[in-house]
Amino acid sequence: MRFLNIYLLGIFIGLTGCKNISSSVVDSVFFGGEIINPKGDEVIFYSRDGKISDTLKLDNNNRFQKKFASIETGVYYFRHGSEIQLIIIEPNDSIMIRLNTYDFDKSLVFSGNGAKKNNYLLKTYNQNDRNNRKLVKHSDKEPEVFEAFVNKRHQRQLKDFNRFTENKKISEYAKSIIKANIDYNIYADKEIYPFAYFGENKMVHVKDLPESFYAFRDNIDYNSDHLSENFAYKRYLFFHFDNMAVNYFYNNNEFHSKFDRHELSYNKAKLELIDSLVQNEIIKNNLLKYKTRAFVNSSNSQDDINEIMASYLSKTTSEEDIKYMNGLIASLDNLKPGKGLPDINIINVNDEEYTIADVVKKPTLIYFWSTNTKKHYKNSHYRVKELKAQFPKMGFMSININDNPDKFWKETINQYKFDLNNEYRFKNPKEALQTLAVNYLYKVIIVDRKANIINPNVNIFSKDFEGKLNDMIQKKELVLR
Template sequence: MKELKLVFTLMTAAFVLVSCQKDAQVEEGSAYFGGEVVNPKNNFVILSRAENVLDTIRLDENNRFLYKIENVEKGLYTFRLWASEGLEFQMVLLEPHDSLLFRLNTLEFDESLVYTGRGAKKNNYLINMFLDGETEDKTILGFSQSPPMEFERKLDSIRNYKLTKLRQFNSKYPSSETFNSLVKGNINYDYYLSKEVYPFVNYANNERSNFNKLPKDFYDYRKEIDYNYCELMDYFPYYSFLKHHFENIALAEHFKKSNDSVFNIKSLSYNLIKLNLIDSLMTNDSIKNSLLAQTAVEFISNSKNPEEYDTVLKSFASKNTNTKNYQYLNNMVGSLKGLKTGEGLPEVTLVDYRNNELDLNTLINKPTVIYFWSSVYRSHNDSHRKAEELKVKYPEVNFIAINATSNNQANWKKLIAQFNYSKDNEFMFKSPEIAKHKLAIAPINKVMIVDKKGMIVNAHTNMFSIMFEEELLGLLNQ
């Protein structure tokens, strides 16, 4: 369940930051936010509110900081810092007169995070709820194969337990309306998310059949959905719910107009329906633009049909109001059209561990897998582990790892040493933004396969796909 909830963030990190675009809930009174970072990987913390970076705050000689927010806008804030596996982030609830301090160890980011001071109890509650969710996801996945009525009964039990815990907390530590709205929203939309995902995790591999077996009132909660829930707009469970909710209702509409019986993310009809539903139901431009962009990126990343790129881009453009998102999608489509099967790779300059500059094409002298990574995403370690497994199974294939975002050689080398990656197969781009455009690197964990002559076999695949090894075998048997 956790993987299902999180996988899409790799594709949409550039689009997810949103803002509520209504009158800010600003009250007289400041708030203090500070903390101590154990084993810091860099000497600063980035504090943000929605789309806006408030400040980059330096750590002192004791790896501590304290920051004052004047006339604080009550709600969720995000703090980011470099940790053992890259750039990590966590959300914190701040309200007027809070004086909140945290302590964390970058080696165990979320698990070590503890708050003290005024505002600590509510934030410790939130972080514990987040950590408990990881265990809860496994529990829900375990009974997702149950019949709908049994699944619903068990899911109801989990939600009621969490609501009871909230009431007990409030009886002991009376909390603000903002806190209670946030926690109840989290509980409810996490519950809704599990129900939206249910037809997709059933191993029958026939979503139409799964839909037909659901009780008529299974989705009655949809009458209560707030498509403009400002208090949760920046909170991951709400965005994750919306993403899967639109997948679900778009698929139901698609089934009415087709003979399909399974979920096919490459279906043009399904994706156009999804774009239309997002446009018609979402009222907040920021989150609507994010969902539209995520849908378009996901489709274009999976489709191999250039004509369909244009159809989806046109639909997206008619609904999107974010100029940067349109430019990103338009550039992506242009780059993908240039990466045709059977043609060579564009010229891209790499830098190796010894600071030598070389063209990507000069590295290819046998069937090659090129995979990309970034320290911003934790998944880079998974990608490297998968590549090492495949190297053993397919020694005839060369594997090249390229850091797609770093422009700092010292930091890049530090990461390679930290994770013990092979120095001989690791590279970075000399000009990351130019290279990412030329190679259409979206999502960041995309993979390219080329033959021994450097001709493109697949410009957009995934090492974790069940079909990936079949692609490699097909290449080796040519």
């Protein structure tokens, strides 16, 4: 990369060593790079606590650079559009990136001093992503066969990593980050397995798994501060507490009861386990928040929501999270079936402004997408194309959620030839997402011809979605005329 020499020319970075690498302070660190096909005009750099540390503007050549002073050694992350990537920063690092937004993770390359560890960390992320997508295919194997399969894969990855560290010198701190990314992804696979293998009807048999299946739990660190932003670690803890709470469910229900992941006592048990086992406030608060949010999003009982919130409020120490959760509950209360859809301003491809209710003239399915999640926006538009053929009297509204310049949205819809008559974007994305409680892109809202809510949260990718939509029509919840 020729631009690398241009950036590094004349830059001298003086860094001091430190005995305690996990808490060392770096005098300065250089971070820069180039974004091909940018989805905005900035790169956001985040500190270890998830706060914005700096906003790095792209120049006319889509390049950026920053010299940071007094920055602690640790795992940071940067964001462009809605894509996020972790980065390990240590003394003497001068790190450059180059990526193409059309294939963010696979095109991303690090160069400069500090690149080797980050390129290998990225390699493990991509390996994990591929393996996670294949997990369902292997989850129908018998427990002993599945355990042998994931253990073999684990050993293969560790052997590859050991070869890397023999040839490339990286710090013990960097080794611990990369190894955790390998280990915890495998551990998460084992925590997920019983949900996929037994299913909700036979989850009681989780107790019959081989004795060695969860032996690794003896070495789990619930308070690993330096892993608090590691995706594999967070993924593991999420499914670990789901799995651990299953025992509570069967201790308090009949042996042959059908397992219900939305049952109140099961979800309260998760919060109790988190509270009892996790002391690190950042890790604990995040787990409590997302487990509570998942329950609140799926529950139709106000009493249950009140009870789970009481449990949550007694455990979290984050005032910011409490404010967020109260706002979410208020938004969900305004999205109950029968209520009119809140006034949200949207803009069409001709830059004309409407409210959603202005556009809705017949029963309509409203779905959301981001230009930075290519797989999702291609799949969702293809799925809606199928539904249009099956339900020709239904309306379909596609809303982009990005807050970057609209040229990136228009480039995407023109590139993939999406139906321009159905494409919109929010005028104020942050406000709209909060008002409509859009916490994840798979959320879909169905309204009637007067923009009254029929269902505030459906999954068009579920196997029985067409059947549910037909039921709504048969019950005349949707009047198709």
